[in-house]
Amino acid sequence: MAAQSDPTASTAPPAARPAPPLLCPDCGEPLEQTDRYCGGCGLNLAAPRTPEPRPAPAPAAGSMAPPATATATGPTAPDGPSPDETGSFVLAPPQGTQGDSDTLALGLVARLSDPREEESPAPAAGQAVCVACGVGGVDDDGYCEHCGHAQPRQRDHQEQELEGVAAVSDRGLRHHRNEDAFVVATASLPDGTPAVAAVVCDGVSTAHRPDDASAAASVAGGESLLAALERGTGAEEAMRGALLAAFDAVTALADEDDPAARPHHNAPACTCVSAVVTGPVFTVGWIGDSRAYWIPDDRSRPPARLTEDDSWAARMVAAGLMTEAEAYADARAHAITGWLGADAVEVDPHVAAFRPEGPGVIVVCTDGLWNYAESAAEMAEVVLPDARSRPLASARALLGVALDGGGHDNVTVAVLPFPATVSRAGIPSA
Template sequence: AVSSAALPDGSPAVIAIVCDGVSSATRPDEASAAASAAANEVLLAALPRGTHPQQAMHEAIVAAAEAVNVLADPPGQSGDQEPAHRAQNAPACTIVGAVVVSGLLVIGWVGDSRAYWVPDDRTGPPARLTEDDSWAAQMVAAGLMNEAEAYADERAHAITGWLGADSYELEPHTASFKPERPGVVVVCTDGLWNYAESPQEMARVLPPDAAGRPLRAAQVLVGHALDGGGHDNVTVALLPFAVPRHGAGSDRA
């Protein structure tokens, strides 16, 4: 989902939500569609009311999870049935979202879909703004493997967080940033970042005019993944980010 809204003061807010179905789950396409639609709807309602974008993002992910949970209910039954029954191969997906508003960039996610930051002038360092809910990330965080070893393992992409009735306790991640220069936010599935994993690789692949031509730049990124093998579905959204010249900072939750 890509959409726009206006804050109470009339300033614009731009939204991008990307979801990726869990291949081992039933109806993962429906899970992704339900999650992205629900998250987008919440953000479009909350931001014009004056809800802080980071809080709105948290609420959006919770709503997305509820929308996916409902898909586990057989027709004619409610979500009150036994959790074990509902959780059998339940529809599931990841989610990552970004909101650009008034010099503020807000990110939210569950799973291993990612958001990257690439400054327009390429003089500042690019950055990955999300931290995967995955086996590899857990191994690195625990100090049991370095990043190269973890991502070379066949278990690397096993996710430890997702939206779905069979998920563990939902823990939406959110972060807010105030970059000090204009740039582009890349919101994508692992079908793209498998072929441009590091922020530096993503910056190299992203066309220099991405801020002015985001749709074409998104097409270039998809083409890069397909040319590399395209072994997974590839979804990407780009949000240009123009900011006033004041200091940088971030808040995480």
């Protein structure tokens, strides 16, 4: 009796599987189609890579197994790695060989040669030499032209301490470069009063050249702020001018780009927050979502967050549409509504002055830190009790909080003691 076919059985072809994500074969870092090197470990993705040969499994008792030297021959013989039944790749000898051990060994040596052992042109005059292989020159992207190793970047970790202020900046644990920047400086007002300042900037990662944007903004902002204070300009006016100078510096970067490439990317952009201590008052200015906090020495007094973010979450809270907890739990929370750069819709510097009743420290930081200590109370818990007398140690400890929390972003933090502890304006501490 003929078997009956099942009319309910589906004849539709199986759904196509989504293409697997591109990952670095050495460290697992996500890759783009156009990447030449891995941003995590520096692997040269263009170099030939042949998997290690795997030993054949031992035959089961009573079964027939081919000799160890048996290979596929003829027109269908593979001339490179071929997949086994598990989907993994195993090595086959070069096409045309008969499986003799000498020929096969020579083929494996040729395929498994280390590209770092091959001859490479000498680095050009003045070109940096790779710290890994010591042979190749370093290209403009920071990778060795010979072995592909990513070179240490000066900005991956930076620290600076002056008398009365200290700052630390770090790449974090997930990003391939540091797109934050800072400037700390001291100056003297016309009446001899010392002024201590910190400017902290966070490059917008979705924009073009975010690291250049933060560097340009921090330098221009710091120079403008101190020059204005030394001329006798009031702190609030000087701060507003510093933020506008930082904006002009970042906007100028867009003019340097190739006009033909401009439609394909956003203009360089960053956020900025700055604080300056002048006598019994300190002044804070900002654009974006980098923040400043006040942490009193007397922890029985309440700490305070001194800035309001230019962000989607802050607008939702200000409009009464969400609570702060709801807004910052939303995936759109960190979308910024104010920044420095040619694509900024408007530039509205925020400036505020404060006169605390007692001593303490001002913490100026990017969201790479405050994501792990968002409220003023949480920030006060992680600031060292003796932060005013040890600002650098306190900045390092705050960096540790971010790294211990996951280090998902670049981290930059400056700590300014209040009142200022400067005895000689502009002279770095020993």
